[in-house]
Amino acid sequence: MSKFFKRIGKRIVAGLVMILAVSSFTFFLVHFMPGNPVQTKLNTLIEEGIPPLQAQAQVRSMYGFIPHQPLYIQYFHYVWQVLHLNLGKSISYSGVPVMHLLLKAMPWTVIMVLTGLAVSFIIGITAGVIASVKRNSKLGDGLLLLSTFLHGIPQFIMALGLAYVFTTIFKIFPFGAPYNAAISPGFTIPFIGSLARHAVLPIAAYAISGFGAWALTMRASVTSVLGDDYILAAELRGVTPSIRLRYIARNAMLPLFTILTLSVGFMFGGSIFIETIFDYPGLGYTINTALAARDYPLMDGAFLMITAAVIIATIVADLLYTVLDPRIQRI
Amino acid sequence: MGADLKVIGNADQDAQVECQIRDLTVTFTTDSGEFPALNHVNLDIIKSKITAIVGESGSGKSTLGLAILNGVAFPGKVTEGSVDFAEHGNVLKLRGKALRHFRGPVVGTVFQASQNAMNPLARVGKQILDLGRSHHYKDPRKLLHEAENLARRMAMDPSRVLTAYPHQLSGGMRQRMGIIMALVLKPKVLLLDEPTTALDLLTQSAVLEIIRSIHRERHLTTILITHDMGVVAEISDYIVVMYAGRVVEQGSTHETLRDPRHPYTRAILRAIPRLTGDLNRARPLEGSPPDLTQIPATGCVFRSRCSYRVPQCDLVAPILESVDTGHFVACHQEGLIRD
Structure with missing residues (x-):
């Protein structure tokens, strides 16, 4: 110990x-x-x-x-x-401590990006498994095409496209601002409802533009695992399809856990494009403001936080790996 | 060809057929055409005996093993023939659950790459329990108990190997574990695909000894796929020599090794170096192993490497014919081949 x-x-x-x-x-x-x-x-x-x-x-x-x-x-x-955990004072928000600004922006980003990440990961993994198992069928080809296409669209175009379709052509979702200013903030049903409605499009933009990468990575990973001897061996030993799927999924997910953990780290950079387009006051938005105003203390602070988050995520990924993969020496 | 069985039966009064393969043809479809990996193979696997299937790479011996399990997968396809098991009918007709419960409980398989035939992320014991669950074993403890007994038989510490992850076992232990996973469901047929390849000589002979003793004890019908003539000579009762997807010679191991009649069988036997005597007497087999894409459509498949070739070999494919009691050869020149 x-x-x-x-x-x-x-x-x-x-x-x-x-x-x-x-x-x-x-x-x-x-x-x-x-x-x-x-x-x-x-x-x-x-x-x-x-x-x-x-x-x-x-x-x-x-x-x-x-x-x-x-x-x-x-x-x-x-x-x-x-x-001393003092990141200095902002220039553009004259005199406000940087730490205060970052802590205020963090919840918006964490909720938005974490939800988006979770949604894109789950959908992407599922699509990747299906695309790989059915890779000789129309469904597999279609999923591959869709993933490649969505992966190729930059986040800001996805965000603008979604905003145009769902706020301008069909006025389904509100545009800009994290919640309806007419509703007073608080732990009330109308306020939470408004928060959720305003969060749908940014989360969707994040999830849809991230989904392709997960699907493509998972598809490649599953395809390689499907060719492994132990999967064929399990089939020829008469192991049930559901147990075999578990073998495949666990082995194929391994490389994706590293990427996921790192993504959680990078999440603290927020998504500059999406937050700026949807006027979402998260970390990405804050960094964008700091860049535009040459607000050095705020920039330094934000970058320091991203660095720390990514490095912590790397350490967590390392530790997680020793739990997930028995071949890696337990520390 | 259906007469094979009777002739072998003459040699051994008690011989019963466990598995009857008829006209089995497996075709691989690739971008450059269709190639037969197995071409009208006829074979009887005798009950409670060890039948060795030998050949170079590309001879179709592993495809034959897969076909016995109805496991030929894309791009290969069984285009003709049948594989009949005594109590299960034509295996090639089995689908879904029936097929799943045939693989494992009826035919236990030890795989060519047994080193990698276990899920690296699960403990060995857990994988044995997965087997039990797949085949509706009521009492998992009984299954583990059986696995423990087998492990002890194979000189391994059960409490250690069953709680280990595959990577914590040595190559020889993983191979023995592969045999345990094939035997734990108490199959009546044991199919071994290159069970001793990649093992050092000591482990190899230990594994063979285990296979032989369990084969006897459980009255298993054992099918041994190998390219190693030494292994064949040591433990098999019958031998089937394959070349380019065809059976070229078959018979009892004793008879066939004493008096090989097919030029190919003779050539591979001659290629084995002797432990005593001049090493230079071992002569390598000339030419390259059969390439499925280059197999001629007519005539004998071995003729390009054969020193007994006559014009007839280019035109007519020789059929498997009886040359002695229970000994079959597919060669036009068989009568001339004598030492």
Whole structure:
């Protein structure tokens, strides 16, 4: 048992080092991006005819502070603050702590993307199994074609298409905003109903554009497992179809678990296109705002969170694997 | 050809047929045409005896094994013939549940790739229980008990091997496990497809010894598919030599190995190196193994590699004829082949 904790401890330490490395990298990358928000605002004001000194004062009051120190000092400051779980203050939402903004955006994304992920995974896996088992029939060909087609459509086109069809042509679902502003938020049936109605299209967009990838991966995986000796052996030993299907499904799902766990990690990046198109105030939307406004602290914070989530997901995937696949040495 | 049985019966008064194969033809359809993997095969598998089916790769011996289980799968197809089992009729007509309960409880199979014939994600004991559940075993404990006894027979620790995952067992243990999974349902026919390939010599002889003793003890009808003449000589009662989807020679093992009549049988026997004497006396078989796409439509299938070839071989396919009591050969030149 002590060995178990030692291994887990090792992975956590390695994970922390990795988070630090990746977040340092993104910190510098973000800061080397062309375009300085303060300078841009200053130039706009001057172009509007405001005297330079007055413009500078206005900008200073607008952003709260002007990052004037050398980059490496900003970096050490950033790391020191991160170690204290302080991600700094946003520039575009002047003065609001980044942590506060991220925590506020997180539930929207987690509910939307997690539901979308679950729906696309379940439908995709089922379609993949059918497409593989019936691969010599019209049904299999049709599923393969549909999966490839849907996989090829970018998320934002899917989102725009769904929005156009279901909010403009057929006015079935509302467009924009996460809930009806006329209903006061609270734990009431009309409010929850409104939330659900507004969430249908974003979730559908996510699920439909993700479904193809799961179906194609699962189809390939099942096809390879179907050719394995133990499946034929089970058939020739007279094992029932349902037990055989269980053998096939468990073996074919193995490689997909890694992808699923990583997807859950990447989920914390939200879906920028879908959230922006549907005006959904999740993490993707927040990142998009931060990018547009050159809101460095918010960007750094959001990227740090994605990094941490993906690295944690990787560790979880590793641990999960030792449970799912007996061939991998238990730690 | 239906007379085979009677002649063999003359040699052995008590011989009874367990499985009767008639005119069995299996065709593989590929992009470049249709190829017969088995061509009008006639065969009687004698009850409570070990029948060895030998041949190179491409001879159709594994396809024959699959056909006995009615397991020929796409792109192969049984186009003609029948496989009749004493109490079950023509197996090729069985479908669904009837077929499922034939595979396993009637014919137990040990697979060519027995190393990989178990689900890697489930414990061995669990897979034996899955077998029991598939065949409506009322008492799973009895089944496990049977598996434990067999494991002990095969010099394995039952509590260890039944709780292990397949990857935790050695190659030889997995092979023995494959035999246990074939025997645990108490079949009356045991079909072994290359049971000792990929095993080292010591494990090989141990596995053969187990097969032989269980065969005797349970009065099993055993079908042994192999390319290893040493294995054939050691344990089989009857031998069936196949080439390019046809039976070219068959008879009792003793008689056939003592006096092989088909040029192919002679050639493969000559290719075996002797333990004593000059190693150079072993002569490899010339030419390449039969390629299903290249089999001539007329004449003898072996003629391109045969040193006894005469013009007749190009025109007429030789039929299997009796040359001695219970000994059959398909060769025009059979009469000339004498040492």
